[in-house]
Amino acid sequence: MIKIYVSPSCMSCRKVKQWFKEQGIPFVERNILSGTLSVDDLKEILQKSLDGTEEIISLRSKIMIDNNIDINSMSINELYDFVIKNPTVLKRPIIVDDHKIQVGYNEEEIRSFIPQAKRILEACCCKGECPGCDNCDYQIDIAKEKNKV
Secondary structure, three states, rough: EEEEEOOOOOHHHHHHHHHHHHOOOOOEOOOOOOOOOOOOHHHHHHHHOOOOHHOOOOOOOOHHHHHHOOOOHHHHHHHHHHHHHHHHEOOOOOOOOOOOEOOHHHHHHHHHHHHHHHHHHHHHHOOOOOHHHHHHHHHHHHHHHHHOO
């Protein structure tokens, strides 16, 4: 299951959620400001991060600058505690699935969250130019999406 860590006022977060809805990909939205962010959430995010804290924590956030915070001098437990108490230091959105994370909205990179079978079908499909397209699951899904709008 895909989890998207967001804050309500974040424009990139809204774009990511809209993109997943348009693709028909289910996700769970986690508001980082609601007080439900857990140590397990942070562990999962950091375990999947290729760049560790640099990828997920904004060193330019007001809390970091005003308090001259050096996360590199913190123990891992101090880091967890700090982020849970100050969730606005997290970059947003953070998208997490079973294998990877993506931080921020990037139109090209976000496509990696489309299930592999759908990506293959999209790459191979003639997009309506073959005689069998009326029965094509891809074309049927497109028609359903168009009718929702």
